[in-house]
Amino acid sequence: MSHIDSAPSTPGKVKMEKSSYFFTRGGGARWHYSLAKLTVWSFAFLALILIFFLRSPAPSTITSAADPSRRSLRNYNWGGSAWEKRVRASARARSSNGLTVLVTGAAGFVGTHVSSALKRRGDGVLGIDNFNDYYDPSLKRARQALLERTGVFIVEGDINDEALLRKLFEVVPFTHVMHLAAQAGVRYAMENPGSYVHSNIAGFVNLLEVCKSVNPQPAIVWASSSSVYGLNTKVPFSEKDRTDQPASLYAATKKAGEEIAHTYNHIYGLSLTGLRFFTVYGPWGRPDMAYFFFTKDILKGKQIAIFEAANHGTVARDFTYIDDIVKGCLGALDTAEKSTGSGGKKRGPAQLRVFNLGNTSPVPVSELVSILERLLKVKAKRNIMKLPRNGDVQYTHANISYAQRELGYKPTTDLQSGLKKFVRWYLNYYSDGKKAVE
Template sequence: MTILITGAAGFIGSHVAQALLARGDQVVGIDNLNDYYSVALKRARLEQLEGKPGFRFIKADVSDKASIAEVLAQVKAGGEDITGIVHLAAQAGVRYSLENPYAYADANVMGQVVMLEAARSLDRLDHFVYASSSSVYGSNTKLPFSIDDPVDHPVSLYAATKRAGELITHSFSHIHKLPATGLRFFTVYGPWGRPDMAAYLFCDAIMAGRPIRVFNEGRMERDFTYIDDIVAGVVAALDRPATPDERGVPVRLYNLGNHRSENLLHFISVIEDALGRKAEKSLEPMQAGDVPATYADIAATRRDLGFDPATPIEVGIPRFVAWYKAYHGIV
């Protein structure tokens, strides 16, 4: 099979590419290598993939329909048939959406439309899998978050664009009978993780002797999910094309989370133990667009995808810290 992965230089995308290559799939990876965070880190991830049998990288922007049309033309010219798309490219980050809302409309809304149009143009496509987010649950207070919960009150533009992606995909699936599965990721962490995420930010600050910013004065809980568990869920979803629902629409949504909500202060203490250093904490109020708690109900994901996350933060955080030290040359 040839699988097209968008956001292939990203955290989750590069890991998914590794997993698909390891089982013998052909992978075409695309990414625009933007500078939202370190391009050097993105290129380092790609270096882990380039040269591996079956991998091919094409620089492209998912919000640019001409760019994606060129990608499809190149793949077709090479005699390949794309049978699956894993669409992970997005403008991430809740807080950055307060500064640059246009980036979210371009990448997360236009990008979704462009990739769905690309998907329906392919003759042999079996499944379109795409990234959504736990942020769509917004101001919901019922825990754990279930895919059956209403998601009509997003508290950030990022969340609104991810929910828009779900709705746009539903309309495409309804009209074109395109099998599509959306995955709501819950706070993913692990080796090669993003520098704007908590684990990386905290490690950077602690190693530099800077205070770490602890929002809502630490009264936060997150369903931290290790990257290997997320990858297993993505691959399981890809291998199980969505079947028609009760309305005849071949579309599905699933939570991918650890099904275990951790207190932020405990998360920090595990990082401290792994680093062998204590953090200086700057206790701050809740930031606009943030939510106090996330917690995934994964009953449907377990039932349909066989998803069974197995990595607690006491195991995952030391693995992340070991990678962080190696990547930064810290002895």
């Protein structure tokens, strides 16, 4: 069992009084004089406003003598000597050859596990997360508390906040960045497409802009997705396969990320490694994932929708247990070469890689449900439905030979064993299922 599995886881209107002053006989001169005077004062007032805005500093650089903290996006507080001390302490490696890693999305599912694993082996780790409400923020807060007990500090902020990122690199000379912050989920992209562009494209570009200009430049490992394979029919999916047919906006933003990574590697010499995750599951997972909400709904006695493709075709996923994903992430960090740029200028060719991280054993979703039934000792109320046109694909299957060769990646957890660990955590976290069925 993983070490982390058992842990607890407008101003008001002014009413103008009517007056006969402007309309009395002989009052025309006074009216023109007053109008001219009003005009002069109006221009003077506007000029003062203009001067004020031109002389005011940018919001990200405003400080207060009484409060040394700074404001980042969404009014997150950061800065000050006490804050910097926590940042340095969290990022300090226990050994001289240890990595110093900035983990974005550290309160996320994968981010929590990766941060914990890095800290346990003696690396310096600092997290950053915006704790958005895409899914229950209390779960993210519980993960945060878990990491704090291991010595990992999570800075509350947004990766689109350039001033914050630059400050972090000013305080700590990170050797590596593990970029896991992203807007996840295939179906939610149809409801809130802007969030995907904000996080997965703009956020990634902002991070790379900061990384290209710092000295030393860090090596960057970042999360892509198996969704980039889109409408491919050739299986198993290989890194050499085409990825220009995304089936969802989420997939399109992840594919865009891979092209953006290529650009920053080519121009600025950033060392970049992309990891295409295949359906990650396990303890402390995401509630928007099928295995998670299937468990919740089975316990509540609710129907669960099981999709099938055209002509009763099987829908299957290459489910990959979180511990195996963590091994791949650490392997990518350990084999990442140094970036070759300095001061935003490329000095030589830099490493650029992309790997599949999967389990190589696709399992039909119907079988996933059967395993959950046995583990929960509850019969599921199945509702067989046709696969909707919302970005979901019928089948995923990873070819991991490249990762095996270069990272020593070898998944060892089958779905039955992985789900057993997840169910144990789920029932414990939700108080033996009581909270889960409320």
